[in-house]
Amino acid sequence: MSGTLHTVFFSPTSSSKKIARAVAWPLSQALGKELCEHDLTFPQGRNKSLHCTSDDIFLFAFPVYAGRVPRLLNSFLAQLSGGGARAVVLAVYGNRHYDDALLEAVDTIQEHHCDVVSAGALVAEHSLTPKVGTGRPDNQDLKNAEEFAHHAAQAALSGHAGPVTVPGKRPYKDLPPAMDIRPKTSDACTQCLLCVSQCPMQIISEDNPAVVGQGCIRCCACVKACPEQAKFFDQEPVLKIIGMLEEKCRDRREPEFYTV
CATH class of the missing domain: 3.30.70.20 (Alpha-Beta Plaits)
Known part of the structure; x- marks a missing residue:
């Protein structure tokens, strides 16, 4: 086995983790990579840095917040050393829209010397209400994720350079003002x-x-x-x-x- 598939996720309610794992296992098998998980959900995970090599795959899954990548992941991504690794990006959103989040993630990871060759936007139950995206990701979502993993493997092996083209606009949509709202x-x-x-x-x-x-x-x-x-x-x-x-x-x- 040559190289590592670094599965990186931020997943407070486990949806992004579930989707990341649904892609990671078949992707690792197709590419012959050892699996290694990096959980950014809690501060101790976000405080670590990650250094990849050109033999590695970087798989990044995150929930979309206000149409953008969550701001608290900025410090981790700023320290990412891609080393020429091929990358796969997964934006997980609550059945409204992912807006510019997928493009922002692709741009950011590409800037840190990863070659983003595949990306996806998948639906999860919305964190604020179970009436939107109810029960997702469901079995069909996970099956679709597994099928995507095989296409992502082909893209990683193709030799085609990234970044992959995804929807979104630059400059990215403005983030709403921070509000001090607590449960x-x-x-x-x-x-x-x-x-x-x-x-x-x-x-x-x-x-x-x-x-x-x-x-x-x-x-x-x-x-x-x-x-x-x-x-x-x-x-x-x-x-x-x-x-x-x-x-x-x-x-x-x-x-x-x-x-x-």
Whole structure:
């Protein structure tokens, strides 16, 4: 076996991880690469740097936030040393649209000396409401991801240079102003601390999980993890977004794949 397939994902609610793994295994088998995972979900993972070589494959999966790559991944990506590795990029979005996120990721990774030869945009259940993208990625999504892995392998072996052409515009869409909106906690909380362990920002107090520090990214990992449904958002800006999503974004969108 020559080289490593570095599977890198940020996945607060596990959707990006699930999709990354669905692509990584058949891709590694097709290319004869050893698998190595890099989980960026928690700060200790994001604080590490990654150095690839020209024999490696760099597979990057991330959730789309406001049509862009999550800002908290910027420091990790800034330290990426691509070394001429071939790369595959997967944007995972909540059935609305991925806007400029896939293009931004391709551009960024290409700038760090990876040759991006394949990319995909896949759907997951929206973090804010289970009524949008319900139950996704589902079995068909994972089957599509596996099929894409074989096309990505062919692209990696083809010798064609990247970057792959993907939808999106430059300059990328403006990010909305940062808002200090934190999850609330009802009296149903039993202080099991699951929310503490699942928060990718590690800002929920172990002494009192109703206390949430500044820096929430509204990934809803704590909301989805709570067995008592005690964590929630009911602030007006969040409710407006949920209302828009549930009104306009419930029709099923299908994965989109791109190769050189």
